[in-house]
Amino acid sequence: xxxxxxxxxxxxxxxxxxxxxxAWDDELKAMVHNRDxxxxxxxxxxxxxxxxxxxxxxxxxxxGGINWSVTQNFIxxxxxxRVGAPDKMPFGVTMVAPVIYKFGNEEQKQRFLPRILNSEDxxxxxxSEPGAGSDLASLKTRAELDGDEYIINGSKIWTTxxxxxxxxxxxxxxxxxxxxxxxxxxxxxxxxxxxxTVRPIMTIDGFHHLNEVFFEDVRVPVANRVGEExxxxxxxxxxxVLERFSIAEVADSKRFLAExxxxxxxxxxxxxxxxxxxxxxxxxxxxxIDLMALEYTELRALAAAAAGGTPGPESSLLKLQGTDVQKxxxxxxxDVAGYYSxxxxxxxxxxxxxxxxxxxxxxxxxRGRASSIYGGSDEVQKNxxxxxxxxx
Amino acid sequence: MNFNLNEEQSMIRESIARFVMENYELDKRNTVxxxxxxxxxxxxxxxxxxxxxxxxxxxxxxxxGGGPADTMVVMQELGKGLVAExxxxxxxxxxxxxxxxxxxxxxxxTIPAIIAGELQGAFAYLERQxxxxxxxxxCTAKQDGDKWLLDGEKTVVxxxxxxxxxxVAARTSGAQADESGISLFLVDAESSGIERTVYxxxxxxxxxxxxxxxxxxxxxxxxxxxxxxxxxxxxxxxRLAVCADALGVMESLNTQTVEYCKNREQFGVxxxxxxxxxxxxxxxxxACEQVKSLLYRAVCTAAADDPDAQRSLLALKVKTGRAGxxxxxxxxxxxxxxxxxxxxxxxxxxxxxxxxxxLFGDADYHEQLFSELVNQPQADAAQLxxxxxxxxx
Ligand SMILES: Cc1cc2nc3c(=O)[nH]c(=O)nc-3n(C[C@H](O)[C@H](O)[C@H](O)COP(=O)(O)OP(=O)(O)OC[C@H]3O[C@@H](n4cnc5c(N)ncnc54)[C@H](O)[C@@H]3O)c2cc1C
Numbered sequence: 001x002x003x004x005x006x007x008x009x010x011x012x013x014x015x016x017x018x019x020x021x022x023a024w025d026d027e028l029k030a031m032v033h034n035r036d037x038x039x040x041x042x043x044x045x046x047x048x049x050x051x052x053x054x055x056x057x058x059x060x061x062x063x064g065g066i067n068w069s070v071t072q073n074f075i076x077x078x079x080x081x082r083v084g085a086p087d088k089m090p091f092g093v094t095m096v097a098p099v100i101y102k103f104g105n106e107e108q109k110q111r112f113l114p115r116i117l118n119s120e121d122x123x124x125x126x127x128s129e130p131g132a133g134s135d136l137a138s139l140k141t142r143a144e145l146d147g148d149e150y151i152i153n154g155s156k157i158w159t160t161x162x163x164x165x166x167x168x169x170x171x172x173x174x175x176x177x178x179x180x181x182x183x184x185x186x187x188x189x190x191x192x193x194x195x196x197t198v199r200p201i202m203t204i205d206g207f208h209h210l211n212e213v214f215f216e217d218v219r220v221p222v223a224n225r226v227g228e229e230x231x232x233x234x235x236x237x238x239x240x241v242l243e244r245f246s247i248a249e250v251a252d253s254k255r256f257l258a259e260x261x262x263x264x265x266x267x268x269x270x271x272x273x274x275x276x277x278x279x280x281x282x283x284x285x286x287x288x289i290d291l292m293a294l295e296y297t298e299l300r301a302l303a304a305a306a307a308g309g310t311p312g313p314e315s316s317l318l319k320l321q322g323t324d325v326q327k328x329x330x331x332x333x334x335d336v337a338g339y340y341s342x343x344x345x346x347x348x349x350x351x352x353x354x355x356x357x358x359x360x361x362x363x364x365x366x367r368g369r370a371s372s373i374y375g376g377s378d379e380v381q382k383n384x385x386x387x388x389x390x391x392x
Numbered sequence: 393m394n395f396n397l398n399e400e401q402s403m404i405r406e407s408i409a410r411f412v413m414e415n416y417e418l419d420k421r422n423t424v425x426x427x428x429x430x431x432x433x434x435x436x437x438x439x440x441x442x443x444x445x446x447x448x449x450x451x452x453x454x455x456x457g458g459g460p461a462d463t464m465v466v467m468q469e470l471g472k473g474l475v476a477e478x479x480x481x482x483x484x485x486x487x488x489x490x491x492x493x494x495x496x497x498x499x500x501x502t503i504p505a506i507i508a509g510e511l512q513g514a515f516a517y518l519e520r521q522x523x524x525x526x527x528x529x530x531c532t533a534k535q536d537g538d539k540w541l542l543d544g545e546k547t548v549v550x551x552x553x554x555x556x557x558x559x560v561a562a563r564t565s566g567a568q569a570d571e572s573g574i575s576l577f578l579v580d581a582e583s584s585g586i587e588r589t590v591y592x593x594x595x596x597x598x599x600x601x602x603x604x605x606x607x608x609x610x611x612x613x614x615x616x617x618x619x620x621x622x623x624x625x626x627x628x629x630x631r632l633a634v635c636a637d638a639l640g641v642m643e644s645l646n647t648q649t650v651e652y653c654k655n656r657e658q659f660g661v662x663x664x665x666x667x668x669x670x671x672x673x674x675x676x677x678x679a680c681e682q683v684k685s686l687l688y689r690a691v692c693t694a695a696a697d698d699p700d701a702q703r704s705l706l707a708l709k710v711k712t713g714r715a716g717x718x719x720x721x722x723x724x725x726x727x728x729x730x731x732x733x734x735x736x737x738x739x740x741x742x743x744x745x746x747x748x749x750x751l752f753g754d755a756d757y758h759e760q761l762f763s764e765l766v767n768q769p770q771a772d773a774a775q776l777x778x779x780x781x782x783x784x785x
Contacts, residue, residue, distance in 0.1 A: 133728050135658040158729045203732050204724075204739035210732070269523040269757070270569060279756045331717070334746075335754060338523050339548045342747050343599065344592040352589055352601070354520060354547055362594065366739075369724050370732050377728065379668055 003299060009071050016079045023048040024085040032086060035207065039122070039164045046088055046119040055117055056093055063101055063109065064117045070306040074299075081251030091160070092116040092123040095239065096169040099186060103227035103235050112167075112188065126156040126170035126189075126213060127236070133158075134380050136171070137180045137233060141215060143172040143187060150174075150187070150225070152195075152218040158374070162198050162211040165191050171232050186232035188224040195219070205366035206344075248322030250295050256329050257291060260284070263336045263357055274336060287328045294321050316385045320378060323371040330368040333361040341365075395688055401465045407442055408466065411435075412473030418737050424476055425596030429554035431477040440509030445483055449491060453503040460629065460694045464636040464687065471640025474737070474744055476597055478514075480637070481551035482506060484630050486513030489559050489576060493614035493622040498578065502557070514555035514581075516546035516602055517623065524753035526561075526627060527620065528569045531604065533562035533577060540564075540577060542585075542607040552600025553590035555581050560604065564617050576619040577609035584608075594743040631705055631752050632690050635712040638748035639687055642680045642716060645723040645741050649673060652727055669726060676722050679715035686711050706762040713755025716745040 005013065024045070031041030049055050057073055059065025068076070080087070088094070097116050100108055115121040132139040141154025152172060162168065168189050175183030189196075195218035201210040227235055264274040264284065274280050301315035334341040340358035350356040372378040386392045397405065415424075415435065424432045439445050447462050449455025456462070463484065470479055487506045490499055505511035522528035531544025542562050549558070558581050566573025579586070585607035588600045614622040650673055653664035663669055686708040693701040720742035724731035731738045749755060 128729070131657075133658060135660075138658075138660075202734040204734060204742070206734075210729075267523065268521065270525045270528065277756070277760065279759055283756075327721075335756065338754070339518065339750055342594040342743065342750060343548065344594060346591055348589065348591055353591065354601070369721070370729075372725060373728055373732065378725070379666070382668070 005071065005075075009075060012072055013075050013079065016076050019052055019054075020079055020083050020085060023052070024083050029084075039161075042086070042089055043119045043122070045086070046093075049088065050118050055088070055119075056097070059093075059097065059113075060101060063113045070302040074302060078251040078254075081249075081255050084255060089122070089161075091125050091165075091169075092119070092121065095125060096123050096167075096188070099169070099226055099235050099239055100188075102238070103186070103231075107223070108188075108226065121166045122161070122164050124159050124162045124165035124168045124191075126159055126162075126168045128158045129155060130157050130212075134377060137184070139171055139173060139184065141170065141172045142176075143174050143185060143220070145174070145222070146219075148222050149219045150222065152187070152189070152215045152220055154215050156213040156215075157211075158201070159198075159211045159213050160209055162191070162213050163200065163208065167191060168213065171236055174229050181233045183230050184232040184236075185229050186226040186235050187220060188226065189218065189220050190224075193218050193220065203367070204369070205363050207363070207367070209367075248294055248298050248318040249326060250291070250298050250322065253291055253322070253325050253329060254295075256326075256333075257288060260329055260333050260336065263333065267336050267338070280332075280335070283328075284332060287325060287332065290321065290328070291325050294318075294325055297321065316381065316389055319375065320381050320385075323378070326371055327368055330361070330365040333357070334365050337361045397461075397465060401462060404444070404447070404462070405465050405469055408444070408469035408473070408475075411438070411442075412469065412475065416473045416475060418740070421474060421476065421596075421740070429551075430592065430596055430598040431554070435475075435477050437509050439477060439479070440507065444479075445509055446507040448483065449487065449503050449507060453499055454507050455503065460632055460691045463629070463633050464691050467633045467636035468640040468643075471637035471744070471748075472644045474595075474641070474644075474740060476595075478512065478551040478554065478597070480630060480633060481515065481555070482511070482513050484633050485515040485550075485626060486555070486557070486559060488626040488629055489515060489613055489622060490578075492626055493576060493619075494578070494611075498611055498613075502578075511556060512551065512554045513557045513559065514549050514551045514600075515561075515623075515626075516549045516552065516558050517561040518548050519545060520547050524757045525569055526623065526752070527571050527574065529561055529563045529574055530568060531560065531562045533564050533575055533609065535564075536608075538610065540575075540609045540612075542577060542579070542604045542609055544604055546602045546604070549600045549602055550593075551598065552581075552588060552602055553598040557581055558586075558602070559613055560607075560609070561619060561623060566617075571620040573617050574619040574623070575616045576613040576622060578611040578613055579607055579609045593747055595740065595747050597747075627752055628702075628705060629694075631709055632687070632694065634748050634751045635683070635687055635690070635708050638712045638716055638745055639680070639683050641741050641745045641748065642676075642683060642719045645719055645738065645745070646673070646676050646680055648738060648741070649676065649723045649726050652730070656728075663726075672722055672726065676719045679718050683708070683711050683715045703762070703765055706758050706765060709753070709758040710755050710762055713749040713758070716749050717755075720745045 028041060028045055031037045032045060046055065053066060056065040057068040061067060093116055097113060100112055127136055129139050129141060141152065141156065143150040143152050156170065168191055170187045170189055171184050172187050173183055174185040195216040197214045199212040200208045201212060202208055203210055264280065267274040297314050298318060301318060337355050337358040340353060340355040341361055343353055343358065345353055345359040350359060443456065444466060446454060446456045447458040447466060451457045483506060487503065490502050502511060517526055519530055531546060533540040533542050542560055546560065558579050560577050560579060561574055562577060563573055564575040585605045587603040590598055590600045593599055653669055654662050656663050690704040690708045693704045723738050724742060727738050730736050
C-alpha cells in the first residue's frame with residue numbers, strides 16, 4: 001500500500017505546473033471571472049489546453065484524445081485546482097463527445113468531434129423537463145418522423161448556458177407505446193433551428209445560468225440522431241457510468257479550504273482571530289477531516305478503475321460526500337464574511353462595502369446549493385447506493 | 393400557565409396576516425423591494441393607520457404600551473409574509489433607543505412622529521472591524537462647547553438610506569471595546585459631514601455605510617459614557633424580535649415545502665410519499681417547534697424579569713441560527729431545481745433567514761456567549777475544586 005508517484009508521474013507534474021504557470025494568466029483569469037466575458041474566457045482557456053494537446057483525456061487517440069493514466073488525470077486536476085483554474089465545460093468534451101464516438105456514425109464523428117475538441121462549438125445538455133427531473137425517463141418532448149426529418153415539440157428546463165450554446169444534445173421521445181425508458185432517442189440539435197426559443201431563468205445567486213428551451217415544430221435531420229431510434233436511454237446511461245475523475249472536486253475543495261483558513265485567520269472578533277474561536281475551529285476541523293477521508297476515497301476509486309475493474313462501491317459516495325464538503329466550506333466562508341455575506345455589492349467596490357471576499361462567498365454559497373440537486377440529487381444517489389451497493 | 397395569545401394579540405396577528413395576503417404575493421413583493429428605499433411608503437402609512445407602529449411605545453406618547461409578547465406577534469407575522477418595511481430599524485431599534493434613553497422632550501418630538509409614520513430612523517452601531525461585538529467602537533465624539541463632534545465610519549446600517557434621523561454609537565472615553573465610554577447621539581441624517589453609501593442586502597432591503605466627519609451633535613440619548621446599558625437592552629429586545637421574524641419565515645418555508653412535495657409528482661407519485669423526504673420534513677418541523685419553544689421561553693422570562701432571561705435569549709438566538717440553516721437548506725433541496733430560482737418564494741425566504749441569523753451576531757457567536765454564561769464556575773463549585781486541590785497536595 002502506497003500513494004507515491006513514479007519518476008514519470010513527477011516529471012508530468014512538473015510539466016503541468018509549467019503549462020499552468022504560463023496558460024492560466026491574470027488576464028485570462030479576469031476574463032473568466034467576469035460574467036460578461038465568461039464565455040469568451042472559457043473558450044480561450046480550453047483552446048490553450050487544446051493547443052497543448054490535453055483537451056480530451058480518455059477520448060480515442062484517432063479523434064484527438066490523449067491516453068492519460070488515472071494518476072496523470074489526478075495530477076492534472078489537482079494542479080489545475082491548486083492554481084484556481086476552472087475545469088473544462090463538461091457539456092461538449094465530457095458529456096456529448098463520448099456518446100458520439102461510441103454510438104455515432106462516421107459522418108457524425110467527423111462533423112462534431114473536431115469542433116468540440118477545439119471549442120468552436122458550445123454545447124448544452126437538454127435532458128430535464130418540467131415534469132421529468134429525478135424521473136428523467138418520463139420525459140415528454142416528442143420527435144415525430146416526417147420524411148428525412150424529425151419534428152420536435154416540447155420543452156427542456158434547467159438548461160445550463162443554453163443562451164451561449166451553438167448545439168444542444170437532447171433526449172426526446174420517438175415512441176410512447178412501450179416502457180417509458182424505451183422509445184427515447186438521442187438527438188443533436190442546432191440551436192439556430194427555427195422554432196427554438198430560450199427563456200432565461202434567474203437563480204438565487206443573481207446570475208443567469210439556467211434556461212428553459214422551447215421547441216415548436218423544430219425540424220431536425222434524421223442524420224442528427226445518434227445511434228438507433230429508441231436507444232437514447234441506454235446511451236445516456238452508459239455515459240452516466242463513465243466516471244468523471246473530478247466528480248468529488250476534492251482538489252478544488254482543498255484549495256478552498258486553505259483559502260478559508262486564511263480568511264478566518266484574518267477575521268477578528270472581540271480581539272481574537274476566528275481561527276482561535278473554539279466553535280468555529282471545531283466546525284472547520286470537521287470539514288478538514290471529512291475532506292481528508294474523501295481524498296482517499298477518491299484515490300481508492302481511481303486505483304480500482306486503474307486496475308481495470310469497474311469502480312468499486314466507494315465511487316458511488318464520491319458525489320454525495322464531495323458535495324457535502326463543498327457545501328460545508330461554502331457555509332463556513334459565509335460565516336467568516338459575517339454581515340457582509342448578505343450585502344449585495346452591486347456597483348460598489350468590495351472596499352466600499354466592507355470585505356473583499358464577501359461577494360465571492362455569497363455567489364458560491366447560493367450557487368453551491370444546487371450541487372446536491374443536479375447530476376442526480378443526493379436522494380437519488382442514496383437510492384442508487386442503497387439498491388446497487390447495499391442490495392436493499 | 394398559558395401560552396395563548398390574548399384578544400388584542402390575536403387581532404393584531406389577523407390584521408397583519410390579512411395585509412400580507414393582500415399585498416405580499418411574490419410579484420407584489422418584488423415591486424415593493426425594487427422601490428427607492430426597498431419598501432413602500434404607502435404600506436408604512438397603512439401600518440401607522442392600523443396602529444402597528446405604536447405597539448411598543450408607552451401610552452403617554454400615544455403608544456399601545458405593548459411588551460415582548462406583542463412585539464413577537466408582530467414580527468412573526470411580518471416574517472411569515474416576508475414583509476420588507478423597516479419595522480425592526482425604525483420602530484424597535486431607533487424607537488426603542490429613544491424610549492429607553494431620550495429625554496421627555498426628545499421623546500415628545502420623535503415618538504409620536506414614528507407612530508404617525510412620519511419619521512424613519514436607523515441605529516448606526518456596527519463598524520468595519522467590530523464584526524459582532526457591539527462594544528467595539530472606534531467612531532469618536534469629541535466635546536466642542538455644548539456640542540459634540542462625531543468622526544468615524546458606521547457600516548451595514550439597516551434602513552440607513554431612508555432614515556431621516558440616526559442614532560450613532562460613538563466613543564467618548566475608554567478603550568476600543570470597553571462597555572463604558574460609549575455614548576449615543578441623535579443626529580439628522582442630512583447633517584453636514586454625513587456621507588451615505590447605500591446598497592441592498594440579499595433580501596432586498598437596504599443598508600448603508602455612513603461616513604461621519606465632524607458631524608455636529610447636540611442630543612444625547614442616555615448619559616454620556618453610559619450608552620451601553622441603553623443599547624444592550626434595546627439590542628436584546630431586538631434579538632428576540634429577530635428570532636420571532638425568523639420563526640415566521642421558518643413556518644412559512646415549512647408550509648411551502650410540504651405543499652410543494654404534495655403537489656410535485658415524480659415516478660408517478662407525489663414526492664411527499666417518499667419516506668426519505670417525509671422524515672426530513674419532520675426534522676424541519678421539529679426544528680421549528682424547538683425555536684418556537686425557546687421563543688416562548690425568552691418572551692416569558694423577559695416579561696417577568698426572570699434571572700433566566702439572558703440564558704433563554706442566547707439559547708434562542710443560537711437555535712434560531714442553526715434551525716434556520718437546516719430549514720433553509722432543506723427547503724431548497726426538496727424543491728429541486730425550483731428551489732434554485734428567483735421565480736419561487738423559497739430562495740427569498742432563505743435569504744431573510746440568513747440575515748436574521750447574522751443580526752446582532754450569528755449562532756456561533758451566541759453559542760460562545762451562552763457557554764460563557766452557563767459554564768462559569770459557580771462560587772461554591774469553585775471552592776469545592778480548590779479544596780480537592782489542596783487535599784491532593
Ligand atoms: C444549477 C442547475 C443546473 C442544471 N443543469 C442542467 C442541464 O444543463 N441540463 C439538464 O438537463 N438538467 C440540468 N439540471 C436539472 C437537474 O438535473 C434536475 O434539477 C434534477 O434532476 C432534479 O430534478 P427536479 O429539479 O425536477 O427535482 P425533483 O425531481 O422534482 O426532486 C425534488 C426533490 O425530490 C427528491 N426526490 C425525487 N425523487 C426521489 C425519490 N425517488 N426518493 C427520494 N427523494 C426523491 C429530490 O432529490 C429533490 O430533493 C440542472 C439543475 C440545476 C439546479
